[in-house]
Amino acid sequence: MNKFLKSALLSSAIAGSALLSTMASAADYVVDYDGAHASVNFKIQHLGYSWLTGRFDKFSGKFSYDAANVAASKIEMTVDTTSINSNHVERDKHLRSDDYLDVSKFGSARFVSSKVVDKGDGKLDVIGALTLHGVTKTITINAEKIGEGKDPWGGYRVGFSGTTKIGLADFGIDANLGPASTHVELAIHIEGVRQ
Template identity: 60%
Template sequence: MKKLLLAATLATLSALPVHAADYVIDTQGAHAFVQFKISHLGYSWLYGRFNTFAGDFSYDAADLTASKIQLTIDTNSIDSNHAERDKHLRGSDFLNVAKHPKATFVSTKVVAKAGDNFDLHGKLTLNGVTKEVVIAAEKIGEGQDPWGGYRAGFAGTTSFALKDFGINYDLGPASSTVFMELSVEGIKQ
């Protein structure tokens, strides 16, 4: 009788839906990055990153469409490896960090694609303007870490016109689009 009851209990538990797991993005261990590149006058690429950001996500491997992410970026932490340029980027010509110290991304929809790829739709708020963007993303992997935790990692890219976010400083048509690359590794909570 005990075996029958145990089998019935296990069958019931296995039939219950698996819910999304919650993760905090590992910024303390520097296992996450928010980077960008933009053409400099059409002659070269200018690369940079945001050094300070935080966020979390829910991930459901069984139902990817139930997954979501939110990210907050300290725009003052922009770092293009050039102090004078960073000062200009923080000013009113670009990020206007005195008025808009944070940028945010909040997902609104996940569309599964082939394999571990998906489109992450969401609202990006930058320079006080909110627009819908799509991040082409992929799951990199998930599993136990050496410290007894569980992690999941993702990478994604997107691009947008600076003018769409009220950034109208003219460096020519080759420099009107910024390309973003995000890499997040989350620790399961």
């Protein structure tokens, strides 16, 4: 076998090994909703005098993550909008009504990423389509990797948190709560279990 052919075969083997190594490090995760190691929270100003806070009690999600190629990461989350919980029963009924979320028509919200930008030092921008109240808009979630590693039950986990701000009117929610209350701030905390 001549030197050129040996060199070509060796280069192919190294490239193939590198590709397999990259593929091996990519992994799929399911958001640990069942173990209550994730949350979808919101806050909005009330008349400009205080913050009203709450959460969505039911949601699901999955993502793929590769620490060696963060830009290839993807995430999908679905939130059950009927599960809104602001710690006030009558207010929650109003938030579910057609004045706000109109959950009889739009019982879920969904986010699907289209791009992940690795900003270094565990920071990332997660860009994607949020569908809420029957309207789909592109949003950016400012995210941060919290950590990753083995868990006590023989599994492997990775966790992130992220924040974004959305305009009510952008999603067809026309309730007038005053000039200080036009936007909702969302905070998402997820811990994924590797599959």
